[in-house]
Amino acid sequence: xxxxxxxxxxxxxxxxxxxxxxxxxxxxxxxxxxxxxxxxxxxxxxxxxxxxxxxxxxxxxxxxxxxxxxxxxxxxxxxxxxxxxxxxxxxxxxxxxxxxxxxxxxxxxxxxxxxxxxxxxxxxxxxxxxxxxxxxxxxxxxxxxxxxxxxxxxxxxxxxxxxxxxxxxxxxxxxxxxxxxxxxxxxxxxxxxxxxxxxxxxxxxxxxxxxxxxxxxxxxxxxxxxxxxxxxxxxxxxxxxxxxxxxxxxxxxxxxxxxxxxxxxxxxxxxxxxxxxxxxxxxxxxxxxxxxxxxxxxxxxxxxxxxxxxxxxxxxxxxxxxx
Amino acid sequence: xxxxxxxxxxxxxxxxxxxxxxxxxxxxxxxxxxxxxxxxxxxxxxxxxxxxxxxxxxxxxxxxxxxxxxxxxxxxxxxxxxxxxxxxxxxxxxxxxxxxxxxxxxxxxxxxxxxxxxxxxxxxxxxxxxxxxxxxxxxxx
Numbered sequence: 097x098x099x100x101x102x103x104x105x106x107x108x109x110x111x112x113x114x115x116x117x118x119x120x121x122x123x124x125x126x127x128x129x130x131x132x133x134x135x136x137x138x139x140x141x142x143x144x145x146x147x148x149x150x151x152x153x154x155x156x157x158x159x160x161x162x163x164x165x166x167x168x169x170x171x172x173x174x175x176x177x178x179x180x181x182x183x184x185x186x187x188x189x190x191x192x193x194x195x196x197x198x199x200x201x202x203x204x205x206x207x208x209x210x211x212x213x214x215x216x217x218x219x220x221x222x223x224x225x226x227x228x229x230x231x232x233x234x235x236x237x238x239x240x241x242x243x244x245x246x247x248x249x250x251x252x253x254x255x256x257x258x259x260x261x262x263x264x265x266x267x268x269x270x271x272x273x274x275x276x277x278x279x280x281x282x283x284x285x286x287x288x289x290x291x292x293x294x295x296x297x298x299x300x301x302x303x304x305x306x307x308x309x310x311x312x313x314x315x316x317x318x319x320x321x322x323x324x325x326x327x328x329x330x331x332x333x334x335x336x337x338x339x340x341x342x343x344x345x346x347x348x349x350x351x352x353x354x355x356x357x358x359x360x361x362x363x364x365x366x367x368x369x370x371x372x373x374x375x376x377x378x379x380x381x382x383x384x385x386x387x388x389x390x391x392x393x394x395x396x397x398x399x400x401x402x403x404x405x406x407x408x409x410x411x412x413x414x415x416x417x418x419x
Numbered sequence: 420x421x422x423x424x425x426x427x428x429x430x431x432x433x434x435x436x437x438x439x440x441x442x443x444x445x446x447x448x449x450x451x452x453x454x455x456x457x458x459x460x461x462x463x464x465x466x467x468x469x470x471x472x473x474x475x476x477x478x479x480x481x482x483x484x485x486x487x488x489x490x491x492x493x494x495x496x497x498x499x500x501x502x503x504x505x506x507x508x509x510x511x512x513x514x515x516x517x518x519x520x521x522x523x524x525x526x527x528x529x530x531x532x533x534x535x536x537x538x539x540x541x542x543x544x545x546x547x548x549x550x551x552x553x554x555x556x557x558x559x560x
Contacts, residue, residue: 291475294509374538388509388511
């Protein structure tokens with residue numbers, strides 16, 4: 097009888113009574129964006145894969161096993177650990193979607209492997225991921241924070257850093273290949289993952305901000321200190337991980353700039369200011385173009401302001417505004 | 420026209436990225452309310468800063484509050500330029516709302532930036548608005 101009274105029965109979720117509009121907005125965004133790796137014609141990358149040197153292939157497989165580990169952590173530990181902390185039942189439902197999509201991401205890397213690589217090389221790379229001290233160290237730093245009983249807001253901080261920062265030492269490489277017109281289908285798949293992670297980082301960061309704003313100033317300061325010191329710890333590990341992977345092809349410094357840029361964006365998701373100054377965060381334009389192809393950047397303000405001509409607004413009917 | 424910059428109008432959802440950008444910009448700005456039952460009004464030419472909420476196909480890029488705001492022909496006529504914001508991680512739909520509004524209203528997309536913007540974004544937008552303000556002043560009469 098005593099045991100029975102401890103069971104907490106959740107209330108049936110009513111999506112027609114929202115406590116936070118953001119839950120439905122993000123639910124809709126995530127479900128509309130749902131995808132599976134079978135959607136991407138990865139086999140078209142086989143000729144391109146064969147143009148990579150042995151060293152470049154090894155690097156690529158290792159980078160992808162590293163990403164697989166992060167997705168696995170987020171799927172089985174990270175997102176589920178956030179569920180008991182959810183403020184609204186809808187938040188919990190969104191987290192189940194996030195958790196499942198992380199499983200899709202982890203599964204996608206194996207689709208890439210089975211399309212492009214030999215079984216022996218795949219097995220070797222997974223063994224490497226289990227033994228690489230830097231990869232294990234970042235997993236441990238995050239998992240420590242996810243542990244039961246820890247502060248729910250600290251868990252969200254770690255989760256945002258994983259979603260918006262830790263993936264990017266890995267994501268850099270397929271964006272780099274894509275900028276060289278290599279492995280372009282693989283890059284298409286990675287862009288789908290990047291898109292999902294962006295929504296995850298945004299949403300978890302948003303929920304963090306809702307909790308943070310309710311705290312007294314003293315606790316806010318302590319939590320902010322915690323966030324920045326965790327970021328420093330992770331950055332230290334990421335730097336070593338990056339050097340070990342990318343020194344061989346001379347890309348380490350370029351990757352580090354990409355890390356700074358993404359660390360700043362992760363902090364913004366939490367509502368904090370940037371850490372790395374602009375001079376060390378200006379990402380290689382080829383990588384930016386690979387991230388957001390076809391989003392032509394009209395930069396009127398950086399050009400000559402005097403050439404500005406005021407356009408005359410066209411008289412449109414209200415029903416035209418069906419964006 | 421008061422001051423050296425044109426009036427700024429912006430939308431920011433509860434996540435607050437655009438709001439944080441505008442606060443750091445240090446220029447007075449009118450915020451389009453979250454509730455469509457309330458309307459922000461501006462009597463003079465203005466620049467709009469609009470975040471993007473597109474799905475993978477680009478649908479829903481412009482927030483409904485902004486559509487509602489621009490649906491008024493007089494308010495729409497006073498729009499002189501748009502700054503689209505977003506996140507490059509959304510690929511081709513990055514800052515899409517700015518491009519849609521620019522095309523729809525036949526105004527230039529002045530700039531785009533990510534999330535709450537960087538220090539460089541703040542500087543470029545501030546300088547750009549000042550240049551634009553002088554230009555609007557000299558052509559106003």
